[in-house]
Amino acid sequence: MNDSVPTVPDVIRVEGVTKVYHMGSxxxxxxxGIDLTVKRGEMIAVMGHSGSGKSTLMNMLGCLDVPTxxxxxxxxxxxxxxxxxxxADLRNQKLGFVFQGFNLLARTSALENVELPLLYDRSGKxxxxxxxxxxxxxxxxxxxxxxxHPSELSGGQQQRVAIxxxxxxxxxxxxxxxxxxxxxxxxxxxxxxxFQELNEQGITVLIVTHEPDIACYAKRLVEVRDxxxxxxxxxxxxxxxxxxxxxLGTENASP
Amino acid sequence: MKKATxxxxxxxxxxxxxxxxxxxxxxxVIGVAAVIVMVAVGYGAQASIEKQIGALGTNMIxxxxxxxxxxxxxxxxxxFNRLTPADYExxxxxxxxxxxxxxxxxxxxxxxxxxxxxxxxxxxxxxxxQTIRDWPVDQGSFFTEADLRSNRxxxxxxxxxxxxxxxxxxxxxxxxxxxxxxxxxxGVLRSKGQNAGGQDSDDIIIIPFTTAQGRLSGRQxxxxxxxxxxxxxxxxxxxxxxxxxxxxxxxxxxxxxxxFTIRNQDEIAAxxxxxxxxxxxxxxxxxxxxxxxxxxxxxxxMLVSVTERTREIGIRMxxxxxxxxxxxxxxxxxxAISMLGGLIGVIIGFGGAWLVGHxxxxxxxxxxxxxxxxxxxxxxxxxxxxxYPARQAASLNPIQALRYE
Numbered sequence: 003m004n005d006s007v008p009t010v011p012d013v014i015r016v017e018g019v020t021k022v023y024h025m026g027s028x029x030x031x032x033x034x035g036i037d038l039t040v041k042r043g044e045m046i047a048v049m050g051h052s053g054s055g056k057s058t059l060m061n062m063l064g065c066l067d068v069p070t071x072x073x074x075x076x077x078x079x080x081x082x083x084x085x086x087x088x089x090a091d092l093r094n095q096k097l098g099f100v101f102q103g104f105n106l107l108a109r110t111s112a113l114e115n116v117e118l119p120l121l122y123d124r125s126g127k128x129x130x131x132x133x134x135x136x137x138x139x140x141x142x143x144x145x146x147x148x149x150x151h152p153s154e155l156s157g158g159q160q161q162r163v164a165i166x167x168x169x170x171x172x173x174x175x176x177x178x179x180x181x182x183x184x185x186x187x188x189x190x191x192x193x194x195x196x197f198q199e200l201n202e203q204g205i206t207v208l209i210v211t212h213e214p215d216i217a218c219y220a221k222r223l224v225e226v227r228d229x230x231x232x233x234x235x236x237x238x239x240x241x242x243x244x245x246x247x248x249x250l251g252t253e254n255a256s257p
Numbered sequence: 258m259k260k261a262t263x264x265x266x267x268x269x270x271x272x273x274x275x276x277x278x279x280x281x282x283x284x285x286v287i288g289v290a291a292v293i294v295m296v297a298v299g300y301g302a303q304a305s306i307e308k309q310i311g312a313l314g315t316n317m318i319x320x321x322x323x324x325x326x327x328x329x330x331x332x333x334x335x336x337f338n339r340l341t342p343a344d345y346e347x348x349x350x351x352x353x354x355x356x357x358x359x360x361x362x363x364x365x366x367x368x369x370x371x372x373x374x375x376x377x378x379x380x381x382x383x384x385x386x387q388t389i390r391d392w393p394v395d396q397g398s399f400f401t402e403a404d405l406r407s408n409r410x411x412x413x414x415x416x417x418x419x420x421x422x423x424x425x426x427x428x429x430x431x432x433x434x435x436x437x438x439x440x441x442x443x444g445v446l447r448s449k450g451q452n453a454g455g456q457d458s459d460d461i462i463i464i465p466f467t468t469a470q471g472r473l474s475g476r477q478x479x480x481x482x483x484x485x486x487x488x489x490x491x492x493x494x495x496x497x498x499x500x501x502x503x504x505x506x507x508x509x510x511x512x513x514x515x516x517f518t519i520r521n522q523d524e525i526a527a528x529x530x531x532x533x534x535x536x537x538x539x540x541x542x543x544x545x546x547x548x549x550x551x552x553x554x555x556x557x558x559m560l561v562s563v564t565e566r567t568r569e570i571g572i573r574m575x576x577x578x579x580x581x582x583x584x585x586x587x588x589x590x591x592x593a594i595s596m597l598g599g600l601i602g603v604i605i606g607f608g609g610a611w612l613v614g615h616x617x618x619x620x621x622x623x624x625x626x627x628x629x630x631x632x633x634x635x636x637x638x639x640x641x642x643x644x645y646p647a648r649q650a651a652s653l654n655p656i657q658a659l660r661y662e
Contacts, residue, residue, distance in 0.1 A: 066575065066656050087579045094577020105572045105659065109273060119576040121262050167576065 011078030013175050013206045014040035014063060019072030020229075021058050032058040033069070034229035040175070040208065045201040047220035047237070048210045055229040057179075060210045064097055064177050065089045077174040094122050098168025102180035104160040106152040106167075112139060113148040116167045123171065138170040139163070142196060158189035165196060175206040182216050188250060194219045195243035219243050267590040270562070281558045282598035284551025285638065289602025289631045290609055291544035293623060297610035299537025300622040303530050310526040312449050312458070316356075316489050317389055317522045318496055320482040320503070339507060339516050340479045342470070345383075347506045348482065354495040356487045357385035362469040363480040368422060368462060370433040375421040379435065379462045381469025389485040397429035397444030404443075405465040410472065412440040415459035416448045438472050440464065492521050551598070552638040559591050559646035570650050571658025584651035591643025592636055599635025603628050 021033040032055045040046060050056035061067040062074065065081055068089075074081040077096050084092065093099075106115045116135040139148055142162040152160050161181060168176055178197070182190035198219055201207050211217050218241045225233040271278045322340045345360040352358065362381035367374055386392070387399050400411045412433070419428045419442075428442045449458035470476065486495035496519050503517055563570070570583055607623055614621035 061656050064575070066659075087581070090574065090577050090579040093575060099575050101659070105568070105575075107569060107572065109269065118573070122573070122577040122579070122582060171577075 011075065012039050013042055013044070013077060014038065014208075015073075015075040016063075017073045019062065019069040019074060021055075021062065021067070022070045031229055033062070035072070036226075036229075036231055038224065038231065038234070040206060042206055043201070043204055045197070045207045045219075045221045046209070046224055047217035047222070048208065048224045048226060049212060049214070049217050050226035051212060054226045056210055056226045058229075059226060060177065060179055063175075063208065064099060065093050090122075091124060094119060095125065095171060096174040098165075098171065098173035098176045100161070100164050100168050100176065100178035100181045102183035104152070104157070104164045104184070106160055106163055108152055111149050111151055112144060112155070112163045112166075115152070115163055116170050119167060119171050134170055135166075138166040141169060141200075142166045156189070157185050158192055161185065161189075161193055162196065165193075165200075169200070169205070175208055176200070178207065178209045180211055181209060182211070182213070187215075188247075190216065191243050191247045191250065195247055198243050263586060263589045264593075266586055267593045270566075270590055271593060277558060278594060281554050282594055282601065284554040285548065285595050285598030285635050286551075286602040286605060288544065288548030288551040288638075289599045289635055290606040291547050292541050292634075293603060293606025293627055293631055294609040294613055294621075295540035295544045296537060296627050297606070297621040297623040298613060298619060299533060299540050300624055301614065301620040303533040303537065304622050305620050306529050306533055307526060309450070309452055310522060310529060312391075312452070316486040316492055318355075318484045318486060318492065318499065319520045319525075320484070320499060321518045321520070322478075322480075323516065323518060340482060341477060342466075342479055344503060344506050345479060345482055348484070348499060348502055351502050352484075352495075352498055354486055354491050354498050355484045357389045358482065358484040359383040359386040359389055360466050360479040361386075361481040361483060362466045362474055362476075364469065364474045366435050366473065368418065368433055368435050370422040370431060372424055373422050375418055377415075377418050377460050377462055379464060379469065379473065381464050381466035381473070383466060385485075386463065386483070389483050392449065393447055394444035395447045396427070397442070399463075400443055400465055405467055408467045408471050409465065410438060410440045410468055411443045411464065413444045413446055413463040414442055415446050415457075415461040415463075417457055417459040418462055419445045435462070435464075436473060492523070496521060548634065548638060552595070552642040555591050555595055555639060556642035556646060558594075559587060559643055560649065562590075563587065563646045563650040566650075567653065567658045567661040570653050571655050571661065574653070574655035575659060580651035583653075584647045587647035587650050588640060588643050591647070592639035595635045595639030595643075596632060599632045602635065603631055606631070 016036055016038040019033055019036045020031070023030040023032055034055075036059060048056050048059065058067065062069055063076075065076065065084075066089075068082060068084075072082075076092065079092065079096075081089070081092065099105075107118070113132070113135050116138050117131045120131040120134060136145070136148060139145055142165050144159060144162050144166065147155065147159065150159075152163070155163065165176075165181075176197075181197075182193055185193060194216060197207050197209065201221075207220075209216070209220060217223055218237060218239060220237055221240060223233065223235055223237050224231060320340065340360075342360060345358065348355070349358050359382045364379045364381070365376065366379055367376045368379075380386075384399065384402055384405060387394075394413060395416075397413075399413055400409070403409075404411050412435070414422070414428055422428065422433055423431055423442075428445055431442045433440050433442060446459070446461075446463070452458045464473075466479070484495070484499065486492045499519055500515065504515065507516055509516065573583060574580075610621045610623050613619065
């Protein structure tokens with residue numbers, strides 16, 4: 003297929019990816035040649051206005067969609083040409099999704115929500131799914147809320163459950179699509195602090211957002227416009243969410 | 258996905274919409290219950306007919322005049338009545354395989370006693386009739402060889418006739434008249450109830466055939482000859498023997514067809530039970546239509562459910578569910594609904610069969626395999642009608658499913 007696959011693969015390697023949609027007689031070029039490499043341990047913010055192609059890019063990176071042209075390697079696996087089932091297995095094993103709307107199953111406890119990806123695992127290695135889900139929830143600070151249903155949790159807590167669900171399979175990369183879009187600013191900070199903490203533990207994080215306030219917590223900024231990558235550079239003034247949270251706390255404390 | 262998890266997911270989803278699940282299930286419940294009640298009624302009819310055929314007699318062989326299914330032009334049974342008392346005598350003399358043989362001379366007449374009168378069938382027979390038909394007397398006695406030989410005017414009554422002619426009780430020893438001929442009642446037969454054709458077997462008077470020919474019908478022909486073989490295994494051989502003797506008696510050449518018909522009890526039973534089998538099938542088929550309607554109900558609700566849970570399907574797919582996982586999940590759900598409905602339907606069907614039997618007095622028989630078939634069938638309905646919605650779910654595009662509001 004491609005001889006240039008490195009021995010220690012990049013988490014994500016996208017080369018010349020384009021995506022063309024046909025909507026009736028109209029042809030939409032959502033992506034017009036994207037090159038992107040993500041190394042292990044990076045924390046990247048993908049920014050762009052609506053219609054810039056960032057959602058398409060996200061779907062592509064999340065193996066929910068396949069490129070029209072170009073190649074995409076996820077953790078050394080060539081994604082182009084895989085069957086639907088192979089894509090599903092890849093999502094299960096290598097990707098963790100965090101959505102804007104949390105997307106938890108209602109009337110299902112936090113623990114069972116987190117356990118869900120393990121139930122679709124076909125490698126047969128993940129036996130003690132309950133304990134793994136429990137540990138994952140502890141990791142996001144919800145060890146005591148395992149039996150709560152989404153409706154009994156706050157937005158921030160629901161997003162933490164979603165992050166725990168994304169983490170439980172020990173994915174190669176965490177893909178977060180507007181993870182703070184439905185949260186107030188304080189809870190957003192808490193979630194970003196959690197992402198930063200996880201990133202420090204070595205987890206690769208890719209966040210799609212249109213808010214500069216959120217993007218500034220990433221290490222690297224990728225800006226997409228009209229299906230091209232406009233900017234790809236290290237974050238100039240990277241902020242620390244925990245510190246911002248503490249400041250916010252003192253501001254609130256002072257009358 | 259593990260089986261236990263699949264069941265749990267299905268249970269959760271079923272319990273989430275209790276009312277809806279119940280109404281969906283109702284279609285299957287009614288369908289299965291209807292099939293079981295109908296089959297029970299059909300089987301009950303079959304069982305009672307078999308019992309009635311069994312009551313005809315033991316290892317019975319019937320010889321009727323006329324050809325039944327000869328080649329060429331079929332004249333139909335009894336076209337030419339060529340059975341005679343001579344045939345009977347020849348059979349009685351020459352046959353080795355028969356344990357009993359009796360002619361039957363049919364006539365219908367008004368019987369009059371001091372207490373009442375009654376129009377009924379009168380059969381002139383020989384003394385063997387009792388053993389062939391397996392029909393003992395309850396009161397008094399049957400007539401004897403001596404009665405037969407000397408054309409005595411004696412009669413044995415069926416219980417219906419006895420009740421109508423002698424409503425005040427004991428008929429034995431009483432006098433009665435048939436076509437102005439005085440008869441003495443010797444005995445009353447044990448009640449046999451309805452026969453396979455729905456006729457009252459007990460509405461009959463039995464007299465010696467010699468008397469019937471001499472005093473009542475005046476004809477020399479015999480309506481029928483009945484015989485019984487020594488054992489059930491001997492029936493076919495006995496039939497062949499009878500055929501040989503009768504062909505000789507009627508002087509039929511090699512190329513000529515039989516001018517008589519021989520039937521055994523099993524053939525009669527088969528004919529009767531095939532009729533009820535068709536009836537049972539018909540009833541079950543009509544009842545299955547409601548099962549079909551129930552299945553369509555399941556399909557409808559599953560389609561609604563798939564639409565409602567589009568987002569859930571999207572989530573499941575995003576985190577790694579394959580299309581087959583989603584398909585299985587929805588199939589398990591529809592099969593669970595239909596099988597549960599099937600089980601409830603079985604219980605209600607049993608209750609319904611009992612109730613129908615209780616209210617109408619029909620005998621109902623619920624065969625145990627009907628339970629198995631009903632549940633298996635409802636599961637099949639679940640698979641069949643659940644497949645299309647489940648496939649719809651499995652073929653959803655995860656991106657669009659996640660975006661679905």
